Amino acid sequence: MADVPAGSSSWQKSSYCAQGEACANVAAPAPGAVCLTESGDPTRAILRTTPAAWAALVRTLKENHPDG
16 A cells, blocks of 8 residues: 655544644545544554545444434
8 A cells, every 4th residue: 555654745634633633634645545643643653444444434433423
């Protein structure tokens, strides 16, 4: 999977992120790749997954969240 530099402008911050530093960020650096990171993580760890797995996670979270 393609790498996304930690400071890259292709990262998108979660719309649920408050003013704090601990925010989920997602990027799609190449077809078939989704990368996730947490802005407050000093190690800058990046989780890599597939678009299908990412969509399943988002769908599950939406189905189980009271605000949908």
